Amino acid sequence: MSEGWLQQREHGTRIAWRFMVWMALSAGRPAARALLYPICLYYLVFSWQTRRAIQPFLIRALGRPIGWQDLYRQYHCFASTLLDRTYLLAGKASSFDVDIRGLDLLNDRLARGQGCILLGSHLGSFEIVRTIGLTLKDAEIKVLMYEHNTPMIRDNFHSLNPTIAETVIQTGSLDTMLQVKECLDRGGVVGMLADRLVKQDQATPCTFFGKPARFPAGTMWLASILKVPVILFFGLYRGGNRYEVHFELFAEEVLVDRRHRDREVQQWTQRYADRLEHYCRLTADNWFNFYDFWEEHG
Amino acid sequence: MVPPMYGRNQSVSDISTLESKVAKLIVHTLALKVDPARIQPEEPRFGDGVGLDSIDALELSLAISQSYGYQIRSNDRDIVATFASLRSRPHSYSKTWGSSVTAARSAGSRLRLKASDPITMVPTAPQQQMCGLEASVMFPVYSAGDS
Numbered sequence: 001m002s003e004g005w006l007q008q009r010e011h012g013t014r015i016a017w018r019f020m021v022w023m024a025l026s027a028g029r030p031a032a033r034a035l036l037y038p039i040c041l042y043y044l045v046f047s048w049q050t051r052r053a054i055q056p057f058l059i060r061a062l063g064r065p066i067g068w069q070d071l072y073r074q075y076h077c078f079a080s081t082l083l084d085r086t087y088l089l090a091g092k093a094s095s096f097d098v099d100i101r102g103l104d105l106l107n108d109r110l111a112r113g114q115g116c117i118l119l120g121s122h123l124g125s126f127e128i129v130r131t132i133g134l135t136l137k138d139a140e141i142k143v144l145m146y147e148h149n150t151p152m153i154r155d156n157f158h159s160l161n162p163t164i165a166e167t168v169i170q171t172g173s174l175d176t177m178l179q180v181k182e183c184l185d186r187g188g189v190v191g192m193l194a195d196r197l198v199k200q201d202q203a204t205p206c207t208f209f210g211k212p213a214r215f216p217a218g219t220m221w222l223a224s225i226l227k228v229p230v231i232l233f234f235g236l237y238r239g240g241n242r243y244e245v246h247f248e249l250f251a252e253e254v255l256v257d258r259r260h261r262d263r264e265v266q267q268w269t270q271r272y273a274d275r276l277e278h279y280c281r282l283t284a285d286n287w288f289n290f291y292d293f294w295e296e297h298g
Numbered sequence: 299m300v301p302p303m304y305g306r307n308q309s310v311s312d313i314s315t316l317e318s319k320v321a322k323l324i325v326h327t328l329a330l331k332v333d334p335a336r337i338q339p340e341e342p343r344f345g346d347g348v349g350l351d352s353i354d355a356l357e358l359s360l361a362i363s364q365s366y367g368y369q370i371r372s373n374d375r376d377i378v379a380t381f382a383s384l385r386s387r388p389h390s391y392s393k394t395w396g397s398s399v400t401a402a403r404s405a406g407s408r409l410r411l412k413a414s415d416p417i418t419m420v421p422t423a424p425q426q427q428m429c430g431l432e433a434s435v436m437f438p439v440y441s442a443g444d445s
Contacts, residue, residue, distance in 0.1 A: 175352070177356035
């Protein structure tokens, strides 16, 4: 776990992005998907940095030596979900085959007017989960996001669906967590991703695939202050137009004794890392942390 | 309504009592390992407001709501800004004799005051303060102007 992803620049240009979005929406998904092959091939050949960063993960998650086709799958999977994000934001969710598991966990609590934290990761697509959110009746859904390092992607998607901007709580301002609390108090759902460190985040040392990795400590500490149920979610891309969404109860309440704060936050975070590892083994090609996660390259 | 933290009518000792109370609240709430007396209210604590710092602000607002019964909302811009340094640094506003005279005259003309009008001023601020000086000296002397 590192802040390495913050240093990475977005590739491509705004015009190329706009063209892709226009293409995707006017030519349709099959034609746009055909374009993903040359694009992924391009990245496979030219972005050696990314390739070097993702290799250790793939070797650990797959438990075997990896080849070009594994790397290519990774890029293709990422590109597919990014493309699908365009359709999802444009309101074309019905063309996807989404298998949802454990949604009752969330529905039951929302029916009781209980706010919930939805805890995700950069494994798979969170957009597909947001789509489910839009189908939950009367539930307010907000997503806590750090969008400062991908302004191009952000602007593009915001222009595609302006209502999305209203559902985003930007991290990095003093009242960020006050907004989170207010949404939960109204019985809403706040989604957050807990596998990436943002600058100045306090980190907690965990074990991920048997190797030490730093995870943000703030997430579990925040959950313990907010005293609401925490539900894990994973929106896994399974090829073609198939997605699998898993909801899993993490804790009715994350209890942290202030006197042993560091230790207990670490224990909770480790539990999260363990579940993440479990799903990573299921769908290694959904891992979209394209950077030196274990901070091994110094 | 928010109890004004640093209203004009508060004496210096009130402010420092409140400050030390707030300092204690901060140290206790955030489980800081420092002496409350050493908390510098002017020092920005939530500088960049990223990650844990914004969580600190949340904890602090919960503690304030428990201790003072006031719920801080994210749209209370002033209060959130106050969190940033707990006490905003004093700003200097330069004033000249001329500008004070002009201000007193224009106030007088707005109130249509004439020199012959029988007026009694009851200033509520001491004249050592700028606002007191303006209300108790400049206004009575210059407001009625020439008319």
